[in-house]
Amino acid sequence: MQTPRERLDKSRGKGPPDSPFAQSAAEIHAALRLADGFDIDQMISEYRALRASVVKQWVAHHHELALTDVEDLTRFNEAIDQAVTESVAHYTKTINESRNLFLGVLGHDLRNPIGAVSMGAQWMERSGIANPKQAKVVSEIRTAAGRATQILNDLLDLTRSSFGTQIPITKAKVDIVVLCQEIADELRAIHADRSFEVTHDGDPKGCFDPARLGQVLSNLMGNAVQYGSASRPVAVSVAGNEPETVTIAVHNLGSPISPETLKSMFQSWTRGQDVANAPEKGTHLGLGLHISKLIIEAHGGEISVTSNEQTGTTFSLQLPRK
Numbered sequence: 001m002q003t004p005r006e007r008l009d010k011s012r013g014k015g016p017p018d019s020p021f022a023q024s025a026a027e028i029h030a031a032l033r034l035a036d037g038f039d040i041d042q043m044i045s046e047y048r049a050l051r052a053s054v055v056k057q058w059v060a061h062h063h064e065l066a067l068t069d070v071e072d073l074t075r076f077n078e079a080i081d082q083a084v085t086e087s088v089a090h091y092t093k094t095i096n097e098s099r100n101l102f103l104g105v106l107g108h109d110l111r112n113p114i115g116a117v118s119m120g121a122q123w124m125e126r127s128g129i130a131n132p133k134q135a136k137v138v139s140e141i142r143t144a145a146g147r148a149t150q151i152l153n154d155l156l157d158l159t160r161s162s163f164g165t166q167i168p169i170t171k172a173k174v175d176i177v178v179l180c181q182e183i184a185d186e187l188r189a190i191h192a193d194r195s196f197e198v199t200h201d202g203d204p205k206g207c208f209d210p211a212r213l214g215q216v217l218s219n220l221m222g223n224a225v226q227y228g229s230a231s232r233p234v235a236v237s238v239a240g241n242e243p244e245t246v247t248i249a250v251h252n253l254g255s256p257i258s259p260e261t262l263k264s265m266f267q268s269w270t271r272g273q274d275v276a277n278a279p280e281k282g283t284h285l286g287l288g289l290h291i292s293k294l295i296i297e298a299h300g301g302e303i304s305v306t307s308n309e310q311t312g313t314t315f316s317l318q319l320p321r322k
Contacts, residue, residue: 026086118145154287167298169209177204183217195233202240206321212295219288220250228252253312266293
C-alpha cells in the first residue's frame with residue numbers, strides 16, 4: 001500500500017532509506033548479469049520482456065480493469081523503472097571500478113618494471129659491451145621494452161576512448177616538417193636499409209600536440225616500412241598552402257590494401273594486410289591506426305587512406321592550424 005503523501009515523497013526522492021549494507025534485488029541482478037557476460041542492452045531487455053509478460057498476463061485475467069487494477073499497474077511500472085535505474089547504476093559503477101583497476105595496472109604495475117628493464121638495457125649499452133652476441137641481446141631487450149611500452153600506451157588510449165574519454169592533447173606551435181624529419185631520423189636508425197623522403201610546400205606551422213602527432217607519424221611511417229616495397233623510399237609530403245589547414249601525406253609503393261581491409265582500417269583490433277614483406281607480423285595488436293584516428297579527431301582533423309596497384313598506398317592527414 002502507498003498513501004498519496006508517500007507517493008508524493010517518493011516522487012521527490014524521499015522514499016524510505018535503504019540499508020547501507022544490503023543490495024537490492026536489482027543490484028544483485030546487475031552483478032550476476034555482468035559476471036555472466038551480458039552487456040547493458042541485454043540486461044535492460046530482460047526488464048522489457050518482464051514488463052510485457054506481466055502486463056499481458058494481468059490483462060488476460062481481468063476482462064474489465066477496476067480502478068485498483070489501474071493503480072496497481074501504475075505502481076508495477078514504477079517498480080520496474082526503479083529496478084532498471086538501480087540495475088544500470090550498479091552495472092555502470094562496477095564497470096567504472098573495473099576500468100580504474102585496469103588503468104591502474106597498466107599505468108603503474110606494468111609500466112614501472114618495463115621501464116626498469118629499458119633503463120637497465122640502455123645503461124648496459126652506454127657502458128660498452130665487447131662481446132658482439134651480448135651487445136645484440138641487450139639491443140633486442142631495449143627494443144622489446146620500447147615496443148612493450150608502446151603497447152601499454154596504445155591500450156591506455158584505447159581504454160580512454162572506449163569509455164567516452166577523448167585522448168588528451170596539449171597544443172603548441174609546431175613546425176610539421178621538422179617533426180617529420182625527426183620521426184624519419186628515428187626510423188632510419190632502426191631501419192638502416194630503408195630510405196625516407198620528406199618534402200614540403202607552403203607554410204608547415206600550426207598549433208598541434210607534437211608528442212601525439214609524432215605518435216601518428218611514427219605509426220604511419222612504420223607501417224609504410226613494414227608493408228611497403230623495400231626498394232622504394234617512404235615519401236612524406238607536407239602541404240601548407242591553405243590558410244586554415246595543413247595536409248600531411250605518407251606514401252609507399254608495394255602490395256595494395258584490399259578493399260575489405262580498407263573498410264575496417266581504422267577500427268580497433270584490426271591488423272593490416274597479411275603480406276610476405278612484413279618482418280614484424282604478429283607483434284602488433286591492431287590498435288595503431290585506430291588510435292591515430294582518435295588523435296587526429298582530437299585535433300579536429302581527418303585521416304583517410306587510398307590504395308591501389310598503380311599508385312601505391314597513401315595515408316592523408318588534414319589538420320586545422322588553430
